[in-house]
Amino acid sequence: MNTDSITRGKERGLGIRYYLTSKYWVIAIALFCAVLWGSAFPVLKVSYVELGIATNDQSAIIILAGMRFFLAAILIFMIIVAGIRQSPKVRGKMLPQLFLLGLLQISLQYFFFYNGLAHTSGMKGAILSSASTFFVVVFAHFVYINDRLNWRKLLGLIAGFAGIVMINAGARFTLDFSWRGEGFMILSGLVSAIGTILAKRLSKEIHPFVMTGWQMLLGSLLLIATGLPGLKPQAMVFTNRAFLLLIYSAFLSATAFSLWYAILKYNKAGEISIYKFMTPVSGAMLSAVFIPGESLTLNMFIALALVALGLIIVNYQKRLPKELLQKEGH
Secondary structure, eight states, X not given: OOHHHXXXXXXXXXXXXXXXXXXXXXXXXXXXXXXXXXXXXXXXHHHHHHHTOOTTOHHHHHHHHHHHHHHHHHHHHHIIIIISOOOOOOOGGGHHHHHHHHIIIIIIHHHHHHHHHHTSOHHHHHHHTTHHHHHHHHHHHHHOTTSOOOHHHHHHHHHHHHHHHHHTSTTTTOOOOOIIIIIHHHHHHHHHHHHHHHHHHHTTTSOHHXXXXXXXXXXXXXXXXXXXXXXXXXXXXXXXXXXXXXXXXHHHHHHHHHHHHHHHHHSOHXXXXXXXXXXXXXXXXXXXXXXXXXXXXXXXXXXXXXXHHHHHHHHOOSOOOTTOOOOOOO
16 A cells, blocks of 8 residues: 555545534534434334234234344444444454343344334334433443432433323323333333443443444344244235335434444543434424324423433533443434
8 A cells, every 4th residue: 555545544534533523513413313213213113004014913023123133234344344444353252242232232122112113103102212311320320330320310310201101191191001012112221221231331342333233233133033933924015115114224223323433432422412312302203294193292292301301411411431332222
């Protein structure tokens, strides 16, 4: 490689780093990631209808989740090899931990997420998914010495969980809750929070892109292997639109995770995690626009405001170690 090529490579690296460290570009990228994650809710709801998947067909739902994350894993590995020029190889002793992470963050989380979303509205799902962040705050108190609960975090938790209760109260503030729907969405958040604690520890030993690619690959293969035996003929009918929706759902996962970890490399987690409040906001808004029969009611608006406020409060920190990665996933 000649001197000119080396110089051009360094210049490109410096150019990319500018976008990942410039205040306004970082905010734009963080918000873009949050909106991408929020768009998953209407995309999946529309995908169920387009594919003709019955809400009680768990095998088809699990296979769809597995296909999405298998494609996302392939995209991330392509980014690792061709984009950041990083080796995707990991030490053999790390595979059991990566398998456990894939089991938690992909297999179990999205088993509950996909099945739960099939039995509730896209807007409620978007708001309930924020429970994972609040669970992480609680778990972190018992795991990390420098991440204890304080009055600010408690206030954020109260606001956030009040929003979650509000979204299940119904238009007339009567209990509107089912374990197959709202219950599974909350369980998805609980599993995600446990996986996030493990991911934070593993990210110190494995490049975040590599860790994400492996967890998606292993978790997606487990989902596919679990769903295949019970898959009925014609359980999913792939139209051109359904195929495009699947490609987009894989793209949003790969892109959002890749960009999020890229800005985390150069910025404090606490400074950018605050923008995740846009995930339930955008998810609810996009669901109201693209899913027939869904609209933003008064109690949903109040619940959304409480959850967004809670996310802002618990994530607002002046100082937070860079290695504590805030990870959530749709």
